[in-house]
Amino acid sequence: MKKINLFKLVFKCVKFIHGTLEKPCKLFTGTRVRLKKEIKSINRISKLLYRKKELLFNEPLENIEETFILTKDKVKISISMCKINEGKKWVIMNHWFTGHKYWMYIWAKPFMAMGYNVLTYDLRDHGKSDKVKEMTLGIAETKDLEEIINFLNSKVEDAYIGLFGVSLGAFIINNIGNNTELIKDKNIKWGISDVGYISLNSLLVHLLSNRMIKIAKRRKDILIKGFFNYQKYLTNIGFDEYDSLDKFEYAVFPFRYTHAIADNTTCPLDSVKFFLKRKCPNDEVTIYKKGFHAFSLRGNYFSTVVDNMNFIAKIEGDTNQLEEAYKIMNVNKTSGFKNKKTIDIKGEEITFK
Numbered sequence: 001m002k003k004i005n006l007f008k009l010v011f012k013c014v015k016f017i018h019g020t021l022e023k024p025c026k027l028f029t030g031t032r033v034r035l036k037k038e039i040k041s042i043n044r045i046s047k048l049l050y051r052k053k054e055l056l057f058n059e060p061l062e063n064i065e066e067t068f069i070l071t072k073d074k075v076k077i078s079i080s081m082c083k084i085n086e087g088k089k090w091v092i093m094n095h096w097f098t099g100h101k102y103w104m105y106i107w108a109k110p111f112m113a114m115g116y117n118v119l120t121y122d123l124r125d126h127g128k129s130d131k132v133k134e135m136t137l138g139i140a141e142t143k144d145l146e147e148i149i150n151f152l153n154s155k156v157e158d159a160y161i162g163l164f165g166v167s168l169g170a171f172i173i174n175n176i177g178n179n180t181e182l183i184k185d186k187n188i189k190w191g192i193s194d195v196g197y198i199s200l201n202s203l204l205v206h207l208l209s210n211r212m213i214k215i216a217k218r219r220k221d222i223l224i225k226g227f228f229n230y231q232k233y234l235t236n237i238g239f240d241e242y243d244s245l246d247k248f249e250y251a252v253f254p255f256r257y258t259h260a261i262a263d264n265t266t267c268p269l270d271s272v273k274f275f276l277k278r279k280c281p282n283d284e285v286t287i288y289k290k291g292f293h294a295f296s297l298r299g300n301y302f303s304t305v306v307d308n309m310n311f312i313a314k315i316e317g318d319t320n321q322l323e324e325a326y327k328i329m330n331v332n333k334t335s336g337f338k339n340k341k342t343i344d345i346k347g348e349e350i351t352f353k
Contacts (some may be wrong), residue, residue, distance in 0.1 A: 011125070011135060015098045035061055038102045047107050050298045054329050057105040059084065059112075071124075077144055078128035079151075082108075082118040090152060091162040093120040094145065094169030096294050097137070100127035105168065107297065113328040113336050114312055114321060116162065119152055125166070136199060138168055139242055142175040149176075149186050162312065163191040166294050167266060170196025171203075171244065172275065180249035190315045191255045193307055196292055197266040198273055199243045201228075210264035244274070251280035251297045256311045258304065260291030261342050277346065284311055287343040303341070305329050311346075 022041060043056045065081045080101050089144065091111045093104035104120040112118060122129040123141050132140075145337040153159055170193040176183055177191045197203045201224065208220040232238055257271035268287050275285040286307060291299035306326070313319045326332050344351040 006204070011098060018098050033061075033100075035066065039105070042102050042106055049295075050106070050301070052297070052301060052330075053139055055106050055109050055297065057109065059105075069147055071144055071147055073140075075124050075132060075144070076130040077121055077124065077148065079119065079121045079148070080105075082112075083119075084112055084117055085115060087115060087117065088156055088158055089114075089116045089160045089162075091116045091118055091164055092145070092148060092152065093118060094163070094165035094172050095120070095123065095126070096167035096169055098126070099166075099169075104164075107164065110309055110325070110329055111162065111312070113162070113325040114309055119148070121148060123172075136237060138171045138175060139237055139309075141168075141172050143173050145176050146182065149188070153187055159187050161186070161188050161215075163188060163193075165192075165196065166194045167196070170194055174198075174244040174255075177253065177255060178245050178248040178274075178278070180247065180252055182247070184252050184273060188253050189210060190253055190312060192258070192311070193255055193271065193274070193294055194258045195260070195263055195266050195276070196244075196257070196271060198270045200247065202267055202270055203265075206267040220333065245277055246280065251278050251283070252279050254282035254284075254311075254315060256308065257285040258288070258296060258300075258307075259286075260288045260293075260296070260299065262289075262291065263293045265293035272343065280316065281347065283347045285343060286345075289340040289342050302331050308329050 024047065030283065039057055039061075043058075045055075046052075046055050047311055059082055063082055065083070067079050067081065068076050069079065070076055078101065082105065091108060093108050094102075095101065095104050101122045108118045108120065124130060124144060125132050125135055149161065152161065163173040163177060165171070173191050174193055174196055177188065197206075204227065205220060205226050208223065217236060217324040228238075253316070255274065259266070259268035259271040261268050271285055271287065275283050284307070286303070288296070288300045288303070296304045309322060309329075310324050313322050341351060
């Protein structure tokens with residue numbers, strides 16, 4: 001019997017849908033330069049999805065370096081680096097399931113306003129990175145991120161690195177950010193996790209409870225157990241045993257967690273669990289009353305941008321840059337109140353509504 005990787009099957013279906021939606025935006029760009037075509041395409045989609053001119057990526061192409069690394073298991077990972085200044089501040093952007101690296105230039109705009117250079121990359125089996133036989137939905141990808149961090153540290157002496165991830169990307173940065181022994185000497189200073197999840201078990205339970213038919217909901221425990229057993233048979237990995245906090249000893253650097261209470265793909269309580277289990281005084285968590293999965297830049301733009309920039313300024317110990325960053329992103333320090341929050345915890349400042 002032919003082995004079928006269920007992750008791969010879902011991936012192909014969702015990627016086909018996303019690719020079909022993106023394809024019209026790649027037409028009539030007026031250029032044959034692949035990079036320029038990709039940037040024009042994401043800017044067109046950004047105008048439709050986010051409706052914020054501040055999120056358009058307009059950096060000169062000469063500021064962008066396209067490269068790759070070869071992982072220990074011989075997978076080529078495609079990397080794009082945008083250098084906006086000669087400083088040592090870099091943010092590594094981690095995209096969602098079926099996404100690609102150029103999308104993360106849109107999400108990186110608030111960090112660029114704070115003076116960060118950007119490294120974004122395609123996860124294995126995504127974009128221009130190598131295709132792989134078996135998908136692991138974040139487990140092998142975590143090792144890839146470790147190698148990318150090492151790559152950046154080799155290129156930039158005394159780098160000051162932040163990590164940002166959405167959905168699957170958030171799972172990856174939490175896997176590596178909460179592995180105390182692995183990350184303590186990597187020059188990582190902060191992490192921001194948007195709509196992340198603690199484990200694949202948590203992800204599937206929430207998905208089956210919110211998106212599947214009633215039969216699936218009633219039998220979700222049996223379905224999930226069978227799913228994990230089959231995936232272990234394929235990959236020899238115990239997916240059900242994998243938890244982002246398994247190797248956590250103490251917080252090496254602070255995290256900010258964001259989620260929407262109505263998210264029906266990943267569980268918002270996972271972000272709260274991260275916050276409570278880490279017990280890091282500089283960690284923050286915000287759960288919004290409204291919003292969809294991986295759409296915080298549309299549904300909660302003002303608060304997302306303001307609170308993320310304030311968090312970074314707090315970690316850096318420098319708030320002088322905020323006023324200029326607010327202007328670049330067309331927000332101000334009180335505009336975050338336009339987006340209603342259910343839970344908002346920043347240090348000793350706690351809000352429940």
